[in-house]
Amino acid sequence: MSSLRLLGLVPLLAACLPAVVSAAPAPNPIVGCPSLVNLRMLLRQTKSDMPAAAALLGSDGTDHLGCTVLAREAVTALQEHLTLNGNAYDCVTLRNTSVCHWVVAGAVNLSEALPKARGDKSRPTEKAPAQEKARR
Numbered sequence: 001m002s003s004l005r006l007l008g009l010v011p012l013l014a015a016c017l018p019a020v021v022s023a024a025p026a027p028n029p030i031v032g033c034p035s036l037v038n039l040r041m042l043l044r045q046t047k048s049d050m051p052a053a054a055a056l057l058g059s060d061g062t063d064h065l066g067c068t069v070l071a072r073e074a075v076t077a078l079q080e081h082l083t084l085n086g087n088a089y090d091c092v093t094l095r096n097t098s099v100c101h102w103v104v105a106g107a108v109n110l111s112e113a114l115p116k117a118r119g120d121k122s123r124p125t126e127k128a129p130a131q132e133k134a135r136r
Contacts, residue, residue: 031054070092070108076092078090
């Protein structure tokens, strides 16, 4: 094949490349359960495959054990973090309930899910002068 023919293929290949590169994989669904035991049972049943777990929760013929697919925007905060047998789990609070839901750690990027805080909590408080007054 001559080099001129190869040069003729370059624009054709370049036209196909952006379609391949721009196809980003869909994020895994967030499966959460009010009980960590129920989450672990669901993960064991689906071999830790989150899309399979979400499909199982969507079927009507199975016992869901209180587990559900969570919306990313419903997550408000991280309440607890736990590691069992080398597997990490987070218990996240949701907007519509006071019960935290256990999820696989890292399933929710909390920096994106949480609303921005109103005040800057990193600044030191003004309690230091009050402590100095108490010492006098």
